[in-house]
Amino acid sequence: MDFNDFLEATFNFNNYAELLPLVRNSIIAGAVLGVVGGLIGTFVMMRDMAFAVHGIAELSFAGAAFALLIGANVVFGSLVGSVVAAMLLGVLGFRARDRNSIIGVLMPFGLGLGILFISLYQGRSANKFGLLTGQIVSVDSVQLNLLAGCAVVVIAALLLIWRPLTFASADPDMAEARGLPVNALSIVFMFLLGVSVALSIQVVGALLVLALVITPAAAALRVTSSPRLVVLLSVIFAVTAVVGGILVAVGGRIPISPYVTTISFLIYLLCRFIGTRRRHHGHQRRGSPALTRSGPVV
Amino acid sequence: MHRPTPDPGHTAQEPAGSGDTKIPAPAVGLDSASLAFGDRTLWKDLDLDIQPGEFLAVLGPNGSGKTSFLKVLLGLQRLTSGSVQLQGKPVRRGSRDIGYIPQQKQFAPDTPLRARDLVGLGVDGHRWGLRLDGRKYARRVDELLELVGASGYADVPVGLLSGGEQQRLRVAQALATDPAVLLCDEALLSLDLHHQQAVSRLVNEQCRTADSAVVFVTHEINPVIEYVDRVLYLAGGQFRVGTPEEVMRTDVLSEMYGTHVEVLRSNGRIVVVGQPDATTHHHEHGEA
Numbered sequence: 362m363d364f365n366d367f368l369e370a371t372f373n374f375n376n377y378a379e380l381l382p383l384v385r386n387s388i389i390a391g392a393v394l395g396v397v398g399g400l401i402g403t404f405v406m407m408r409d410m411a412f413a414v415h416g417i418a419e420l421s422f423a424g425a426a427f428a429l430l431i432g433a434n435v436v437f438g439s440l441v442g443s444v445v446a447a448m449l450l451g452v453l454g455f456r457a458r459d460r461n462s463i464i465g466v467l468m469p470f471g472l473g474l475g476i477l478f479i480s481l482y483q484g485r486s487a488n489k490f491g492l493l494t495g496q497i498v499s500v501d502s503v504q505l506n507l508l509a510g511c512a513v514v515v516i517a518a519l520l521l522i523w524r525p526l527t528f529a530s531a532d533p534d535m536a537e538a539r540g541l542p543v544n545a546l547s548i549v550f551m552f553l554l555g556v557s558v559a560l561s562i563q564v565v566g567a568l569l570v571l572a573l574v575i576t577p578a579a580a581a582l583r584v585t586s587s588p589r590l591v592v593l594l595s596v597i598f599a600v601t602a603v604v605g606g607i608l609v610a611v612g613g614r615i616p617i618s619p620y621v622t623t624i625s626f627l628i629y630l631l632c633r634f635i636g637t638r639r640r641h642h643g644h645q646r647r648g649s650p651a652l653t654r655s656g657p658v659v
Numbered sequence: 660m661h662r663p664t665p666d667p668g669h670t671a672q673e674p675a676g677s678g679d680t681k682i683p684a685p686a687v688g689l690d691s692a693s694l695a696f697g698d699r700t701l702w703k704d705l706d707l708d709i710q711p712g713e714f715l716a717v718l719g720p721n722g723s724g725k726t727s728f729l730k731v732l733l734g735l736q737r738l739t740s741g742s743v744q745l746q747g748k749p750v751r752r753g754s755r756d757i758g759y760i761p762q763q764k765q766f767a768p769d770t771p772l773r774a775r776d777l778v779g780l781g782v783d784g785h786r787w788g789l790r791l792d793g794r795k796y797a798r799r800v801d802e803l804l805e806l807v808g809a810s811g812y813a814d815v816p817v818g819l820l821s822g823g824e825q826q827r828l829r830v831a832q833a834l835a836t837d838p839a840v841l842l843c844d845e846a847l848l849s850l851d852l853h854h855q856q857a858v859s860r861l862v863n864e865q866c867r868t869a870d871s872a873v874v875f876v877t878h879e880i881n882p883v884i885e886y887v888d889r890v891l892y893l894a895g896g897q898f899r900v901g902t903p904e905e906v907m908r909t910d911v912l913s914e915m916y917g918t919h920v921e922v923l924r925s926n927g928r929i930v931v932v933g934q935p936d937a938t939t940h941h942h943e944h945g946e947a
Contacts, residue, residue: 407771521788528784531772534761535832538733539785540753582769586816591771 373612380611390505391603393512394560395573398603399596400519401557402578404550407530411575413450416464417558420446420471422567424559425492426478435492436504440511440559446471447555451548475567495566495618508560515553515560526550527588564603565618572622573599580629583636598628684747686711686840686872687732692741694727700896701727705741707891707900711839712870714863714886716877716903719893720934725876728893729842732874733757746839753785758833758871760846760862763826768818774828775800775813781832803831807861823854830861841865843875847882855882862886880907881928894934903929 424442428435479489528536529546537543561573577598581591606621685708692705701724717725730736734752743750779800804810807827847855863886866873890906892899894915899906907929912920921932
């Protein structure tokens with residue numbers, strides 16, 4: 362393959378106007394999933410659960426592979442797998458240490474199961490690959506509706522528990538002293554996370570979920586500490602990555618996930634750069650440093 | 660009085676009491692309260708009324724049950740026997756009448772909260788759904804920041820604040836509900852002298868001007884000694900209640916520890932010498 366072949370495979374905008382209407386549904390679904398990823402990602406970062414997301418994704422993959430094998434709805438299989446994984450983590454691993462070891466145990470088991478089911482599957486190989494690397498362009502409208510429906514439920518639930526969940530995530534001891542049901546919130550969050558991961562897998566695949574759930578929020582945190590701005594930026598970044606990825610990928614022969622992950626990564630790099638520059642310029646937003654820093658800093 | 664016994668008679672003193680004919684309910688009332696973990700008793704038959712505007716220091720070695728005492732008041736720890744009341748009503752989880760100031764802890768540098776947001780959690784962090792009245796919320800947060808002198812760093816991320824700055828915010832956060840009782844859990848730990856004074860002064864102000872009862876758990880009485888009305892000393896499964904002069908004495912503490920302990924005074928400061936470390940005798944989980 363020479364360079365021209367590579368370009369044609371990756372960036373091909375022939376007949377773009379005709380292709381675009383075909384992926385209209387995918388773009389809408391992608392945008393909604395981007396919103397979910399951006400929202401849930403801020404809490405994942407606050408709760409330091411990137412590794413958990415990866416673990417949930419592998420079990421979600423196993424669920425999807427099993428559904429593929431028995432001819433059931435793949436989105437549904439993926440949802441069941443990741444919700445089961447998330448609930449297991451939620452119940453067994455309240456403490457970060459426990460959680461990480463449990464994830465380390467569950468992850469290879471899930472991936473192994475997935476490989477088993479996929480090996481047994483006799484159908485199209487594109488379907489197999491799609492689970493690991495994303496397949497939103499190929500999902501039918503029934504599944505798209507399921508995706509969008511779940512996404513709306515997750516978004517609504519997050520908005521409902523937004524403040525208590527922020528409190529419990531950022532400042533758990535204090536939230537408990539205030540009488541918030543910290544453990545129950547954690548279980549509810551894990552359930553929502555499970556659903557979100559299953560949804561994201563449909564876009565970027567089990568292996569690349571972090572690009573949609575972690576990277577946008579991590580990028581946003583580089584440039585701001587305002588909770589509202591973090592959420593807003595995180596959502597914008599995630600939506601940009603998904604929709605942008607779909608738009609660029611339309612003409613080529615390659616799945617959309619490399620585009621999504623690359624855009625996501627570039628946004629992160631940019632934010633990191635901006636964040637570092639700001640810190641160098643003493644961007645601290647202190648009103649009157651002389652007044653507030655009168656004593657030695659602890 | 661030779662040995663300040665834990666009888667309710669002590670509670671008759673009302674540092675900021677109104678002296679009405681009708682006796683108002685105490686801010687906190689413990690009635691023959693006992694707490695034990697397994698066969699290890701932290702305290703037994705504790706009768707104690709804390710009045711509005713009173714500053715109570717809870718002292719004792721590690722593992723003596725100071726933190727458990729706070730958890731009982733917060734409704735997070737059930738008594739083994741006896742009862743505990745808040746303004747005459749049984750304690751329940753998450754009461755708005757209690758403000759809690761925890762030990763200082765470092766926030767991760769990328770925590771998406773600014774100083775004002777941390778205080779804001781105290782204002783409406785427990786509410787479900789989205790905030791509808793943003794202006795009222797912002798006004799309240801500004802008010803609280805002003806109150807503790809933190810307006811200057813209102814927009815700085817909490818991860819970049821010093822321990823002392825953070826604890827000021829904790830005071831603001833705890834005062835958000837205008838609580839009748841202010842619980843401080845080693846709130847001065849790991850602060851330098853300057854910030855210790857600033858934070859304890861803020862707590863005392865709330866105690867005197869707003870008539871909040873203060874329960875100040877600490878292993879070190881000196882930073883707050885000028886404010887303390889009474890001391891609850893926990894050690895060796897026993898307790899003593901009384902003024903610092905009554906409790907912080909060689910004979911009293913020696914009896915509690917079951918070994919000779921020397922209490923020295925100099926320039927209004929109190930130093931306890933020779934106290935054994937309770938953690939060497941007990942399991943530590945009671946303190947957790």
